[in-house]
Amino acid sequence: MIPGVDGFMYPNEVELQWSILIVLYPYITGLVAGAFILASLERVFKVEAVRPTYRLALLTALAFLLVAPLPLQLHLGHPERSMEMYLTPHRSSAMAMFGFVYLWYLTVVLLLEIWLEFRADIVRLSRTTKGLVRMVYRALTLGSQNVSPAARRIDDKVGYVVTIIGIPSAFLLHGYVGFIFGSIKANPWWSTPLMPIVFLFSAMVSGIAAVMLLYMAAMKVMKRAVDMRCVDTIAKYLFYTFVIDFTLEMLDLIHRTYEADESFRSLDFMVHTRLMVSQIILQIILGTLVPLTLLAVNQLWKFSEAVRRSMYTVAGAFTLIGIFAMRWNVVIGGQLFSKSFLGYTTYKLDLVTREGIVPAIGLMLLPFAIFFVLIKLLPPWPEAGAGLKQEPGA
Amino acid sequence: MDISRRDAFAIGGKLLMLASVGATLEQITGAEPAPDAYKVADHWWGMIVDVDKCIGCGNCVRACSNENAVPKGYFRTWVERYQVPEGAENPRVDSPDGAINGFPPATDESLKSFYVPKLCNHCADSPCVQVCPVGATFVSPDGVVLVDETYCLGCRYCVQACPYGCRYLHPEKNTVDKCTLCYHRITRGLTTACCENCPTGARQLVDFKDPKDPVHEFLRQNKVQVLKPQMATRAKVYYKDLDGSVR
């Protein structure tokens, strides 16, 4: 009798291969994609109400994108060989191709868009600050001090194009992660064409919720008024996206239950036992139904500002927990059952080992530290006469 | 210049002697070794398993473990015991420690029961090779799926992609490990360690490209199956008399 195993598993299946770090990774890239989509709402779809969160969303995306490769590096048996993915990428491997999608998104989309958006501030700050910080700003200008109105107009146009390219790039960034799982025919919990789409919509949900929470938190810390029109609009889009996400997940569930193929009994049993807390309670009830209700209720009735803020905060927080649970249920859940459909194992989460919970928590906190540095360096909100779009001729 | 026949023979003979002396000298002084006799293009390896001959002794598991220094608790090959009650949805399956020490005896004579040895199926259309991001695992030109342990990142994507559960992460090397079909043996004219030590001949190494190999007759005469044919991996381990209950 093997401890933690019920029934029969192929002998090599007992130990899980992909740990909490591999749960973190799609969660983090999901936040990136979602934050960027929120930013593009304003830039491309002209939803002017969410303008106050535009720069914030870009910086959130960058902070999380920089951390995204770290859980992967920590997970690899040989992280020192990770460059091989760029040196000899195997074109049939989704994982290899993803390395290039990541690079593309980081450089040509996110960094370029952030540079174009913040350029005026960077140039101004390179003139007005002193010391080491000044050197940083001068480096960031890439040597160009040109902030003439004409140049800024060009920045605006090019930024618009970059955002347009960025939307499918963000879809690719996170859809690919879904494909990495969805294309594994050996694993019936993962193998479905719906996987990239479910991942994408849950990413959007988590990203939008994260920016909403960060905005409200930042305003509270800076003792400023929350722009309720902005937050109400974000909550509305969060609601719509969540409805689509929920529909897709229900579709997957109904389809599986109806078709009841050879894997169904085994997976069904797993969900009701091993995944009872993480799937039924955390993902579905607390992580989806509660936020959906809170958001729906706000579409039907008007509550006071303070009440709305509380409801949005609770909805946002529960959403983030729920989407994390969803990643957990996909990654860990997919390894808890045997491919013989005759048994189950348990995931042993250690504390301070390389793939333990302490490094995982550290990696989740790191983006916030980076975010804090970023907003100090690149101010996301208008100070006196600074920030946002310059009027032509100003 | 005209050379008479006699002269030609004389010169030719001397040249021949010189050449043979030179060649001998070369061998004695240990110059460049003779070229490799094994040609990858002449072979396409696989295995045939006769389920009704397997007695579950676990010799194959032990032999593989000894031959390839397989880390304890991980298995390049293993044996499963099936006990199938009539009309039951699921068979009862066990594989204590991969059957490295055989099995505690099953006593229920009323059930259909049998042993199934398992190993890497060295799929021609291998899903594990397909997903490797760097090319650390591959199908060799002679049909053996191998891992380059100096190149493997240890990402374990291939472990997830294998439908048969035959891969694992080596706990010391931190690279992925699996059955190599004893590549170091079969390329030297030996058979695999598991086939060598199987007392009943349940497992047999085969070479599909060898016209004299018994596999051709075997496949023609017997009802054979591969594991999980629906996965379309073009597995190259063929099982004779494999029961439908086998997972």
Add this chain to the structure above:
Amino acid sequence: MRRLLNEWGHLIRPALVLLAALGVFLAVRAAVIPKEFGKYGHYRPGALDLVRSRAIRYAGQDTCVMCHEDEAKARASGKHAHVACEACHGPLAQHAEDPGSVTPKLPEVADLCRRCHEKDAAKPKSFPQVATAEHSGGTPCNSCHQPHNPHL
């Protein structure tokens, strides 16, 4: 032209940074990529040699009989003729290489014989098997059966 440069000129800079990074990457790649990678397929051809270079631990029956002719003759007519020597005696390629360096240990009779011959419902019916407790009541198998030619 001057106006064009005035408006668009700064965009050349991120483009240059990107190109420079690409250049560095390609240079590093050319230097670091394994020799002949991709010759037979998407892998390092040296890997084939690496796998092949593993030392052999089981010599194989044909090697054993080269020296142990007596045992080979005794077994040839018996039921264990097709059981490899090393299946019971363990891996002995080192012994075959240099007989003095490794003295093969005699196997533990009780566990060894039982692994194959203990009665088990899953074993094929035609295979010789006994419930050893009843069969011999604890007496070692080789008290009656000669392992090299075991049939009584």
